[in-house]
Amino acid sequence: MQDYEQTIFVSYAWGGESEEIVNQIDQAMQKRGIKITRDKRDLGYKGSIKEFMERIGQGNCVILVVSDKYLRSPNCMFELVEIAENKQFHDRIFPIVLADADIYDPVKRLGYVKYWEEKRTELADAMKTVDPANLQGIRDDIDLYDRIRDKISGLASTLKDMNTLTAEMHQDANFSHLYDAIEKRLKQSPETGKDKTKEGISNSEENVTATNGGIAVGKIQIGGNVEGSNIVIGNNNQVNNKKK
Known part of the structure; x- marks a missing residue:
């Protein structure tokens, strides 16, 4: 910093x-x-x-x-x-x-x-x-x-x-x-003014796909290790930790 x-x-x-x-x-x-x-x-x-x-x-x-x-x-x-x-x-x-x-x-x-x-x-x-x-x-x-x-x-x-x-x-x-x-x-980023703890952190080693009721709707990059097969991010929405 x-x-x-x-x-x-x-x-x-x-x-x-x-x-x-x-x-x-x-x-x-x-x-x-x-x-x-x-x-x-x-x-x-x-x-x-x-x-x-x-x-x-x-x-x-x-x-x-x-x-x-x-x-x-x-x-x-x-x-x-x-x-x-x-x-x-x-x-x-x-x-x-x-x-x-x-x-x-x-x-x-x-x-x-x-x-x-x-x-x-x-x-x-x-x-x-x-x-x-x-x-x-x-x-x-x-x-x-x-x-x-x-x-x-x-x-x-x-x-x-x-x-x-x-x-x-x-x-x-x-x-x-x-x-x-x-x-x-x-606690804010000097560049964006947003809370640092809530800003997304990119990690190129983990590509995950967001799904809506089983239909892929986009990719999300998550920092750190993703454990388990799925992460629930909302009603009927899941993230599969399968690399593309």
Whole structure:
């Protein structure tokens, strides 16, 4: 199984209420036998921040603690945009939206769009004062601002439409709602979103024929060994374990 299918990441802005909640989530999940991967503990000295954020973007399960600071942070928004661009955004995120994140009022939501437009303009104007030959690395920043500006309104709209519960509700429940949702996701295939335990497993060594009242109606491939002469799969339906 690939790393991103197993690992549970958390994306949040350092400090304040966000970090307090992440610490509480971390402790609650550890008591349930689940390890949260977070930058302060798992990035390591001299580790690549960008590579770590890209891993978060590919994560199968990402807890988001969304605050006003988060929505104004280049690093946090890089992670959020990366998650969105890696598909199945709604299924892979597990948000907790803090009270200071103004995503529910459309006027205030537009304030975040304006913020990133102004950040982009400020940087673009500053770049004009420098020789283009000396802009190495700066162009990456303006490209990021463009990505954030273009996507923040849609991402915020997706978050506001989700019943994320309040931080207090999660705390009162000892984050059980979050735990249950993550457990459900871990049992699903990242590609199909279906329960792994219910998906068919192919085994080319056992070809079996489904019959309807003795009339063959098709072939089914079953993983593992088939014991006995028949397997009943419904009223008057049987599977004969005879190889063709």
